[in-house]
Amino acid sequence: MSPKAKSKRLFKVASEFNVSTTSIVDSLSDEGFDIDNKPNSKVTPEMYSTLEEVYGADKANSEEHQKAKEEYENRRSQIRSSRNESVSVEDYLEPMEEEDDEEEMPLEPEDEEEVEGLKPKDDEQGDQEEEAESDMPLEPQDEKESEEAEEEVQQDTEDEEDKTESEGEAESEDETTEDSEETDEVEESTDAGEDDKEVESQTEKEAETETEEESPEEQVEEEDTKEEVQQDTEEEEDKTESEGEAESEDEEEADDQDTDETEAEEDDNEEEKDSSEQGVIRGRAGRLKGTKVVGKVKVDESKPKRRKKRKRKKDRKGDKDSSKNKSKKKKKGKKKKRKRRGNRVDTDDVQENLKQTLQEMKSSETVGSKRQKRRRERKKEREEEQKRQEELQELEENIIEATEFITVSDLADLMGVQANDVITTCMDLGKMVSINQRLDASTMELVAEEYGYEIEFVDADEGIEEIELEEDDPEDLEPRAPIITVMGHVDHGKTSLLDYIRKSQVAEGEAGGITQHVGAYEVETDDGRPITFLDTPGHEAFTAMRSRGAQATDIVILVVAADDAVMPQTIEAINHAKAAGVSIIVAINKMDKPGAKPDKIKQQLAEHDVIIEEYGGENQCAEVSAKTGEGIPDLLEKVLIESDLMELQANPDRKADGVVLEARVDKGKGTVANILVQNGTLKVGDSFVAGPCFGRVRAMENELGNRLEEAGPSEPLQLTGFNDIPKAGDKLVVLEDEQKAKDIASQRQQIRREQELRQSSHVSLDDLSRRLALGEIDDLNIIIKADVDGSIEALSGALQKLSNDEVSVNIIHTGAGAITESDVLLASASEAIIIGFQVRPTNDARSVAEEEEIDIRLFSVIYDAVDEVKDAMEGMLSPEISEKLYGNAEVREIFKVSSIGTIAGCYVTEGKINRDNPVRVVRDGVVIYDGEIDSLKRFKDDVKEVKTGYECGISIVNYNDIKVGDVIENYEVIEEKRKLEDVESDSE
């Protein structure tokens, strides 16, 4: 079985898409598919792809979400674990200071602090962060940093305010530097074009979020700060402007100046600090408490101080504008910042830009998001490809090779599960099995499917050969005689050639000559080299052997009569030899004849790809006469050359294997078989298995009737000692252990027997799923006979709908009325089953059907018929209730009794009539009434049962329209194995 697309069970599909089976069924029926809401209903690949369209996006989203979640979880756990490490103020100090010198900073410390300082924000941003991390590792950091920086700026501003106000406190240089760096980030992100727009907008959003989350005290503090910062900004701006420096021309300069100013301020205050170190620590500690983040460490330090100033200025200015609306102050501050940066940018433009950016963000159409999208798509593609590969691998892993009719326990072993589980599964499938019971193909398939396996059925003999034949060591190999089959068209002289060779090369000098037929014989060439000829010419024998997997021949001698031409059988022989990969040596025979035209033959052969050496090909050719013997030594010589070229070798020092050429029963000796040893040496007393037979070598004889104690490679012989008759082509293998040979043989025998037993010449519903599983049939032909045309239409419509990928249902004939002999013959000729709806077969039809083994199914309810065919197709056919004909009585007379009604005077023609069984009234092969017996009488006595050949009176409950000639069919209802549905409903 190839790993082609297969139907899946409904419950599996439902769990795959994470929806209920009902939803699946509903969705499918919306799409025009008809499927029962049963867990084991089959979802065809077509249905599945429809479902993928419906639920696929959901499934993909959920997978993506799941992945994102996992990444997030990983990150969180990373953060948590790093948080567990002891954290000191120095820990924070170091990275910040290092940052000035190093370009690249580790990500973790930032996150760690973010988490500590900004837990709520972290949670809120979780998704964004994850996404950013997976796709654009740097940008989101910028975002966060910008945001953090902004906040810090606020706090710094606040700090500065405090300092300015109290004039007693001095901000440390470090702090200033940090702040500048943070601001730097903000500016950088603002600088970076479209991506930055996105970043900035996000930053703004996040800033807002944070602002909301800040404690009221912080907010108040911040607001105060803002106001103060405004003042500062104004002052600073004035200063800047007064110095005549234009930011638009050289921002850096301006920044530096601003920074210088700040530093100057700080320097002034420095003396008043208690201690600069303490001050530094305090400053940082304060920052850590709030929403501040050491994430700043990450910043590009190329413009360390400048940013702080710029930011401040902007903030101040922004604050000026936004003083009326405190909640929006940050946003506006930003806008101001942009204005300052651009130096010419109009506020409206900024607003416009902002709007646009937000909009672009929303529609995910920014360059950044496009890039992200592309990345995501590429990632998705990669993941899908990987998934496909994994699925493929899984599929391959899930294919098990087995022969049909293995036992429950063998199947369990193959799947690596408990035999009891398999038994339970079989019960669930409505089949009661024991541990040693052998399962047919369809049951095996069903069970394997339940465990996620697919079964590839192999030939019964296949499994065994690999056990037996181990590789030979090249050093042990010795040359062996080539084994030759002579093939060719009728009358081209095959037998004559063989005869000539045999006579000329074998028996000479041997007393008595060839005494018995061993299916092959060995000849010796003039220089004493052996050649073995199989003495059954013709490609039938050759092909029969091959069909059993035996390849006995090394070289084919293709005989073509020189006075004739390449004929159909010549061509067939060529094809057979080529298919078997056997070398061809051409023998152009009848060269003694005057009309011999060897060249013509050679040309014709060339047309069929047999090109002889003299024409530049590789097939040797000898011109011979079987009559005169001309050219025959040359032919044998060429055979030996070919054999040398082929390096035919065997190992005589191993247990033998060979092939059965023929077998028969000999009155005196029992079963005798002609064997050709192919490898090893066969000895008297060896235990062997040959196909489904086994035995022990009792005696061996060669073609001369000489007894042999042993026989080596390429030796033909006659062997006695079989327990049964093997078939030509059966492989004979010597085994050390007689018991093992017995076991293998009996196993094969059982399988063959069961196969034969179950092999009915015609298709039947019982056998249908098995034959489908084995790939023997792919059509189910049905003949429908019914009481009326309406029923035929309904039934054929419903049955045709059952066609699926594996089997198509063909209604080959329909008709109203009884099932006739010609219906049965048609069924026989066209491998069909007959479905009768409310009709019965005629007696003739019944007996022909029995003879021909035609399956006739009779129904009274259309849905029963449809269900039964469906179940048969699915291998589920095990009806709980079935009907069995109990007896038939023919109505011969009618009596009308006023108090009782109509009494039918009947004669029982078949079986028995039982009063308790239901009856049907059949008129002209059509069922006209189905009911119960009211009374059954023999003369005046009420009786329980009347047998064939007796008369009786029958009255039927509520039915008086009985006529002479009607048949009263007495049937019984038999309870059989439970159906799958019953099992399901029980378990519900």
Ligand SMILES: Nc1nc2c(ncn2[C@@H]2O[C@H](COP(=O)(O)OP(=O)(O)OP(=O)(O)O)[C@@H](O)[C@H]2O)c(=O)[nH]1
């Ligand atoms: N003159 C002449 N006649 C030959 C030669 N070989 C075979 N014959 C005759 O050809 C006829 C057929 O020969 P067979 O050997 O029976 O041919 P075959 O190919 O075995 O025929 P089938 O067994 O029917 O397939 C016989 O009458 C032979 O005598 C030959 O080399 N020369």
